[in-house]
Amino acid sequence: MRIIFTTVFGLLLSASLLTGQELKVYDTFDEFEEVLKKDDGKIHVVNFWATWCAPCVKEIPFFEELGAKYDNVEVTLVSIDFKNTIDRRVKPFLAKKNFASQVVLLGDPKPNDWIDRVDPSWSGAIPATYVYRGDTAQFYEQEFHSLAELEAIIHPFIKSK
Amino acid sequence: MKSLFTAVFMCLMGLAIANNPTSGGYQVGDVATDFSLKNIDGKFVSLSDFKDAKGYIVVFTCNTCPYAVMYEDRIKALHDKYADQGYPVIAINPNDPEVKEGDSWDAMKVRAKEKGFDFPYLFDAGQMVFPQYGATKTPHVYVLDSDKVVKYIGAIDDNPQDATAVGDKYVEAAVESLKMGKSPDPSLTKAIGCSIKVKA
Numbered sequence: 001m002r003i004i005f006t007t008v009f010g011l012l013l014s015a016s017l018l019t020g021q022e023l024k025v026y027d028t029f030d031e032f033e034e035v036l037k038k039d040d041g042k043i044h045v046v047n048f049w050a051t052w053c054a055p056c057v058k059e060i061p062f063f064e065e066l067g068a069k070y071d072n073v074e075v076t077l078v079s080i081d082f083k084n085t086i087d088r089r090v091k092p093f094l095a096k097k098n099f100a101s102q103v104v105l106l107g108d109p110k111p112n113d114w115i116d117r118v119d120p121s122w123s124g125a126i127p128a129t130y131v132y133r134g135d136t137a138q139f140y141e142q143e144f145h146s147l148a149e150l151e152a153i154i155h156p157f158i159k160s161k
Numbered sequence: 162m163k164s165l166f167t168a169v170f171m172c173l174m175g176l177a178i179a180n181n182p183t184s185g186g187y188q189v190g191d192v193a194t195d196f197s198l199k200n201i202d203g204k205f206v207s208l209s210d211f212k213d214a215k216g217y218i219v220v221f222t223c224n225t226c227p228y229a230v231m232y233e234d235r236i237k238a239l240h241d242k243y244a245d246q247g248y249p250v251i252a253i254n255p256n257d258p259e260v261k262e263g264d265s266w267d268a269m270k271v272r273a274k275e276k277g278f279d280f281p282y283l284f285d286a287g288q289m290v291f292p293q294y295g296a297t298k299t300p301h302v303y304v305l306d307s308d309k310v311v312k313y314i315g316a317i318d319d320n321p322q323d324a325t326a327v328g329d330k331y332v333e334a335a336v337e338s339l340k341m342g343k344s345p346d347p348s349l350t351k352a353i354g355c356s357i358k359v360k361a
Contacts, residue, residue, distance in 0.1 A: 052226075052227040052355075053355060053356075054261075055356060055358075080353055082322045084322070109320055109322060109323070109326075110319055110320070110328075111316075111321075111351060111352050111353045112315070112316060112319055112331075112350045112351050112352060115351040115352075115353070116351065122351070123297040123298060123301075123351065123354075124297075124298060124316075124351045124352050124353045124354055125297045125298035125353075125354055125355065125356040125357070126353065126354075126355070126356065127356065141297070141356075143356070143361070145361060
């Protein structure tokens with residue numbers, strides 16, 4: 001009995017280690033909005049991506065580098081994968097990539113109601129990135145191709161301190 | 162010196178355009194210019210080919226974007242419902258197949274056959290048309306009236322993931338408004354989609 005218990009416990013433990021961090025899932029944009037409103041003095045870089053979006057996946061390493069390089073920059077990767085693909089797609093993907101950045105999933109199924117609440121200039125195409133510090137924010141509907149490009153967009157926020 | 166100035170100016174312009182995808186492109190009320198694009202059967206199609214059209218449902222879509230794929234059956238259903246009423250679907254693939262291999266003209270032919278597309282599925286060779294419209298993603302819909310005036314821009318409906326859980330059918334509502342001689346409300350909606358694939 002104890003062996004079975006230990007085995008099961010061990011399996012669960014290794015499973016949780018393999019999947020890395022817990023994926024926080026927001027069912028509504030109202031709940032998610034806290035990600036865009038952290039007033040802690042840090043520069044927040046919020047990247048909207050999905051496992052199916054090839055250019056998004058390609059640029060994530062630069063966001064990882066950015067978060068690793070700057071202590072006062074917090075990167076959040078917001079997956080907009082569908083909720084019914086979390087177990088079969090998103091979690092295995094995250095387990096494989098083992099990102100250091102925080103990953104959350106925005107599962108609000110009505111994008112027309114929330115895209116403008118991120119930024120009115122956003123057409124809804126991804127990748128897209130929202131950078132903010134306190135009340136100052138900037139939105140980018142584009143791909144990034146290097147760490148240097150990301151450093152360029154956070155630069156004004158560093159100076160503004 | 163002048164050429165340097167021009168070069169710098171062009172760079173800045175390029176940056177401005179790249180950083181602001183909403184600049185350029187049609188707003189509701191603009192008149193869309195016609196195009197001539199190659200269909201999957203090799204023939205070129207223009208809006209003006211539809212002599213009796215009361216309007217047009219122009220859909221920028223592609224083979225490879227999961228959102229576009231989720232909407233394939235709904236795009237076909239729109240055509241099946243409205244083509245006979247004078248509002249045909251005209252689908253355009255805006256992606257550069259050198260960036261996204263699965264969106265080549267040959268791949269379009271295969272996909273259209275698999276899905277039984279009975280509407281034009283055109284290839285935006287050279288990517289000249291989608292920037293005129295201001296399309297940024299797939300799928301991205303423009304409903305035009307008979308004078309090619311843009312009457313609606315945006316999503317097909319409010320639930321990409323689940324066709325059975327759709328609340329608002331935006332494009333259908335827009336076409337129904339046109340049929341009654343009214344302006345669609347909403348005339349602008351937003352949806353998540355795949356960015357249109359262009360060379361970096």
